[in-house]
Amino acid sequence: MNRVLVLGGGQLGLMMAEAAARLGLVVDRYDPERALLLPGTSDLAVPISWEECQERYPVITVEREAFPEAGLSAELAKSNRCVARGALEVIPDRFTQKSMLDKLGIPTAPWMTLDAVEDLNAAVEKFGGVVVKARSGGYDGRGTWIVGEGGDLGAVPAAELAGKAIVEKKIPFRRELSIVGARSISGETLFYPLTRNWHVDGILRLSLAPANASADLQKPAEQMLQRIMEELDYAGVMAVEFFEVDGELVVNEIAPRVHNSGHWTHEGADWSQFDLHVHALAGVPLHALNVHGATAMVNLIGTPFENAWLQHPGVVHWYGKSVRPGRKLGHANLVAESLDGLRAALDAWADVLPEGYQAILDSELALG
Template sequence: MSDRRQPVLGVLGGGQLARMLAIAGAPLGVQSLVVDSSSDACAGQVAPLVVADWHDHAALGEFAAKVDVVTFDFENVPADTAHWLAERVSVFPNPRALAAAQDRLAEKTLFRECGLATPEFVPVDTRADLDRALAVTGAPAILKTRRLGYDGKGQFRLRSADDADAAWAALGAQAAAHGLILEAFVPFERELSVLAVRGRDGEFRTWPLTRNWHTDGVLSLSLAPAPDIDALQPRAAALARTLAERLDYVGVFALELFVKDGELLGNEMAPRVHNSGHWTIEGAHTSQFENHVRAVLGLPLGDTGARGASLMFNWIGELPDPAPLLRTVDGHWHDYGKRARPGRKVGHATVCAPDASTLLERAEALAQVIGWEQPVAAVREAVGI
C-alpha cells in the first residue's frame, strides 16, 4: 500500500469556481481546503471550509500550513493578503498577476505594452477629470471603477457629455478610494474570450476561442468553438502567451476580447478560471478546472482541444426545472448549491454535440420545452443559419 500523501490545494474564495476546482481535483488525488468569509460559501458543500476574514493572519497562517499551494476563486482578494501568503506558501497565479488584473488602468496599460490594442481610456479622479476624459474618448463612453467591478457592477454608460453629472453622482464617491477610468464605447461585432493555461514549467496551451453573449452585463451564453474565427485564433493565442510570459503567470486565465473590423481589442483579463470556460467541463478533452489544478501543482497539462460543439448558458437568479435539460442528449446540469437571489449566478447548463448543426437541433428542441429562445437565436446567428 502506497503511503504517498495527497497534495492539498488551498483556494481563496468559496464560490462556484472553488467548488468546481475541488471537484476537478478529486480524481487527481488532490484534496482542497477553501477559505471564505461566509460560512455558507457553496464550495464548503464539497470541500472543507475555513471561515476567516482576508486579514485574519492567525487563521490564514494555519491555512497556509495545511496546503501545498494556494490559488484564487476570484480576483478581488486583497493584494496584501496574497503577498502575505506568498511569503509562507507557493501562490499561483503570483500576486503581481493578481494586482495587474485588479486595476483596470494597470490592466489596459499592460495590454498595450503587450501589443494588444484597447479602446481609448483615460484615468479619472475628479469631476473635472471626467470632462477632460470625455474630450479624449468622445461619447458614448463607459465610466468604470478601477477596482472591484465585475458582472457589469461599478459601471455607468454615458450616451453623451450631458450624462457626466449623472455618471459622477453614481460613481464619483468611489474615485478617492479606488480611482475611476473612462473607456470609449466600442461598437463591436462580437465578444470573444480565449481561455489559456500556463504550467509551472512554462508549458502553454489555449482552448478554442469562445463566443459570448451578455445580458445586463452578466454572461448569459457561450458557444465554443466560436464559428468563423480561424484567422483570429492564432492572434488571440499569441497575445495570451505574451501576457502570460510577461506576468510569469501560472494557472488558467481568461482574456476577454472585442472584435471590431476584423481586429481584436482587449477588454478584460480574469486571473482565474472563468465563466466563459465552463463548457470545457464536458466539451473539451481537459476542462479549465482540471488544467488549473494541474498547472498550479506542477503536473503535466492536458489536451485543450474541443470534443465537438458546446453551448453553455447561465442560470441567473433562480434555477428552472432541470428535467428538460436532463432529457436532452448530451445535456449537462450544474447546480451551485446557492440560495436564489436576483442577479446571482446559481447554476449553468451545457449542451454538447458533434457539430454546430446538431447543436442547433438540440438547442431548438430544448427551447420548445423551456420557452427560452435566446440559445437558439445565438447559435443560428453564429453558424449563419
C-alpha cells in the first residue's frame, strides 16, 4: 500500500508525512478540529468525505489518543481500517489501560478508582503517598495531582473528580525510562533501546539515549511492549513509559503513537520513529536499527525561535506553532560518541533547559 491517512493535524503527523515522502509513499493528515484534509506535507487544507477516505486510504493511523465524539474523525477512528482502533478503545481511559495491564500481568503502580470523595482518604491510608490521575484528558502534567505521604489533600478536587479518576501509589523510582517500538501489519516487531527521560512539572524536558546500564532491562521492556501491541492488535509505533524500581520496570503510561521520548531517533538512529511507523504500515520490512553513539533530545518549550540556536551543537526541529507557556514548540538533537561527550553540547543549550539537567547527566553516567 502506498497511501496512509493519519488522524490529527499536528507536528507528529507532519513528521510522518515527511518520512513517507522520502520513501515515495504518501501520508495525508486529517485535522479533526477544522474537519479538513492536509495532503502530504502541505498546509493547503481541503474537504474530504467518508466515501473518499474509504476509496483512498487502505490504512488509517493516529497521532493522538482523543478525538471529537462525533464527525468524520470519530467514524474513521472506529473503522476497521484504523490500525489503532483497539488501542483507542483502551489506552485513553486510565481505568481501562490499568485494567489491561493487570490482566496481562504487567507490573504497574498499585491503584484504585476514585468513585467518591472518601476514596481519596482510603487510598492514602492504603498507599501512603498517592498520585491522582483523571481517567481521561490528562497530558504533560495536566489532570495529575501528586500528594506525598502525609501531604495536604486539599489541592485535589476530589468531589469534582469522583467517578472520573484513579488513585495510584506514589512510586519511589530510581529513574524514568521509555521504550519505543513498532509492530507491522504482518506482526513483525522492532524496538529502539531504552531511553532515560527527565520530566519537570510533568513535561518532558530531556531524553538521553540509549539509557546507561539498561542491558538487563531491555528485553523485559521489549516483551511488555510486544504483549501490549499484540493484545490490542496494534500496528505502527507505540511507546511505553516506565519507572525503574529496584532493578525492575513498572509501567507508568502507554502512548499508542509516535512519542516525544522517541524524537532522538531523528539523528540518533538510521531510521527515525517516523520512518519506522510508516514502514510498519506500508509493508516495508523492519530493518535492524543502528544507533549513532549517544543522543540527547532537548525539548524547546514555551519560547520563540532563536536564530542563535542554529549555531549551537545539534539539529533543531521546529514545529511552526504559535508560542504559549508550556507548549512544545520544537526539539533539538545532540549526538556524540559517548554519553560523557554530550556534556559540552548540553551546556550550549543551558538557556532552554531547567536547572538540574547536569545532575541528570551525572546520575546517568554514574550508573555505568
